[in-house]
Amino acid sequence: MFCVFSLIFLLVIPGVCRQKWGVKYSKMAICALKSSTIHLSGSYTHPYGLTVTKIFWTVNPKIGESINLLDNSNYTGRVEYFDKDKFFFVKLSNVRQEDEGMYCLRIETKVEKERHLGYPGIELTVTELRVETPEEVVEGDSPVLICKSSCNLGSTNFSWYKNGESFSKWVGENQLILQSVSREDSGNYSCAVRDLKDLPSPALTLNVRYPPKSVSVSVSGSAVIVSGDSVTLSCSSDSNPPALNFSWFKENQSSAIGSGQSFSISSFNTNHSGRYYCEAHNKYGSLRSASVSLTAKDGQNTLLYAAAGFGAAFICICIIIVALKIIRRKTADAEVQGDLSKQENKSTAVMDQMNSCDPDTGHQNDVMYASVCQKRPKEHQTAGDEDDVQYASVHHVRNADKVTAEDESQYGSASNCRLDDSSVIYSSIGVS
Ligand SMILES: *[C@@H]1O[C@H](CO)[C@@H](O)[C@H](O)[C@H]1NC(C)=O
Ligand SMILES: *[C@@H]1O[C@H](CO)[C@@H](O)[C@H](O)[C@H]1NC(C)=O
Ligand SMILES: *[C@@H]1O[C@H](CO)[C@@H](O)[C@H](O)[C@H]1NC(C)=O
Ligand SMILES: *[C@@H]1O[C@H](CO)[C@@H](O)[C@H](O)[C@H]1NC(C)=O
Ligand SMILES: *[C@@H]1O[C@H](CO)[C@@H](O)[C@H](O)[C@H]1NC(C)=O
Ligand SMILES: *[C@@H]1O[C@H](CO)[C@@H](O)[C@H](O)[C@H]1NC(C)=O
Numbered sequence: 001m002f003c004v005f006s007l008i009f010l011l012v013i014p015g016v017c018r019q020k021w022g023v024k025y026s027k028m029a030i031c032a033l034k035s036s037t038i039h040l041s042g043s044y045t046h047p048y049g050l051t052v053t054k055i056f057w058t059v060n061p062k063i064g065e066s067i068n069l070l071d072n073s074n075y076t077g078r079v080e081y082f083d084k085d086k087f088f089f090v091k092l093s094n095v096r097q098e099d100e101g102m103y104c105l106r107i108e109t110k111v112e113k114e115r116h117l118g119y120p121g122i123e124l125t126v127t128e129l130r131v132e133t134p135e136e137v138v139e140g141d142s143p144v145l146i147c148k149s150s151c152n153l154g155s156t157n158f159s160w161y162k163n164g165e166s167f168s169k170w171v172g173e174n175q176l177i178l179q180s181v182s183r184e185d186s187g188n189y190s191c192a193v194r195d196l197k198d199l200p201s202p203a204l205t206l207n208v209r210y211p212p213k214s215v216s217v218s219v220s221g222s223a224v225i226v227s228g229d230s231v232t233l234s235c236s237s238d239s240n241p242p243a244l245n246f247s248w249f250k251e252n253q254s255s256a257i258g259s260g261q262s263f264s265i266s267s268f269n270t271n272h273s274g275r276y277y278c279e280a281h282n283k284y285g286s287l288r289s290a291s292v293s294l295t296a297k298d299g300q301n302t303l304l305y306a307a308a309g310f311g312a313a314f315i316c317i318c319i320i321i322v323a324l325k326i327i328r329r330k331t332a333d334a335e336v337q338g339d340l341s342k343q344e345n346k347s348t349a350v351m352d353q354m355n356s357c358d359p360d361t362g363h364q365n366d367v368m369y370a371s372v373c374q375k376r377p378k379e380h381q382t383a384g385d386e387d388d389v390q391y392a393s394v395h396h397v398r399n400a401d402k403v404t405a406e407d408e409s410q411y412g413s414a415s416n417c418r419l420d421d422s423s424v425i426y427s428s429i430g431v432s
Helices: 299-355 359-375 378-383 385-398 405-414 422-431
Strands: 022-025 029-033 038-045 052-059 079-084 087-092 101-109 115-117 122-127 130-132 144-148 158-162 165-167 170-172 175-177 187-193 204-206 208-219 231-240 245-250 262-265 274-282 285-288 292-294
Touching (some): 022 101, 052 079, 208 292, 231 245
Antiparallel strands (some): 052 101, 101 122, 130 144, 144 175, 170 175
């Protein structure tokens, strides 16, 4: 694109007027921050005798075509004109990247051919700020951060922000010098032209690298290691970038015994006892941890297990007893009443069996009594005096091998068998 020079007509009226068309701009190039507001200004002179009817700004004018910015849809709502001290201004707000171009003043008069275009005009360049840092910053470095723009914003001071907060350290021109950085200096940095604080650059993350620090070993599993246990040691460290390379050592052994962030011993024995440490490495250095002492404790182990066993057994027994009591109480409550009538029947049935006692098969009857006892819950003893007597007798019958005189007397009392000669039975039990 090019601007057309308007033909400059000089009305040569000798001795009266020698003034020519002329346009002067305050600057020929402007570097503007994207989204900022700018002012362009120019003054003009024209030959005598002409009356200026129209003056406006145009961008990138073509031959015979100068569009007033006010009529350009790309600038709707962003353009204002004003006059001041022979200067004609345009205020352009919210500057966009597409606004880049040449801005010229156009002056028109009543005379059709007497028009003027102030060419060349003001070259507008639009830029954004960005922070530049060295590629790699290691603890102790003194990196220089630079607030960069694609065009020269002129002599201006810059403001710096760290994580969004205003930040002032050693600032020189568009540079920020961080002296001997530590990892606390890591963060998101942005800059802004001092009088345009609301148009900061995008934040740039400064990542301060450092060798491993605070390296430590943790032992997984129980506090007391028992022979045969598997033991895993883990190494943790603080480093940037994070350590990926770990080495494991056992004190008084010259070479590493393992690598990787964790180290496992699948079956610990007394030979494994000792002091272990790890070493974390990254690109910038390495650091070893303090040693941890691993010892197998065999003796305490048996006692410990025994104690644990007793404890568990005791708890189980308690639970079983409570559960049994609850069950019994429930079944008893439900059955006692309903069974009362049945009970009588059963009792007579038992009686019948007892009555069939035979002197020769007394021992068999004993067995039968034992089975009766097991099938009938103890609570049924309360059902009647008859039952009490029967059960008492059953218990003793089972110890038939050790029948004593006392037993015999109990047999006597227990005997509902109406045997003609009970002494015969008893002697036979004694024999068996
Ligand atoms: C508006 O901008 C677009 C893209 O930048 C351009 O193609 C078009 O010619 C412009 N319109 C005017 C009237 O200048
Ligand atoms: C920059 O700031 C310094 C001190 O605040 C001041 O003296 C100087 O004039 C400023 N420069 C510009 C271009 O604003
Ligand atoms: C820095 O910016 C990154 C993403 O741009 C974000 O994840 C991080 O949390 C920021 N750090 C701080 C300290 O604000
Ligand atoms: C890991 O450590 C070993 C020995 O210290 C070294 O030879 C190797 O280069 C290291 N690897 C990395 C990625 O740092
Ligand atoms: C390692 O050796 C040193 C002396 O050589 C000794 O004092 C230390 O007790 C040893 N450590 C182990 C765990 O054996
Ligand atoms: C311990 O080491 C000794 C010698 O190195 C070896 O003879 C012994 O079998 C080892 N004991 C166990 C339990 O591995």
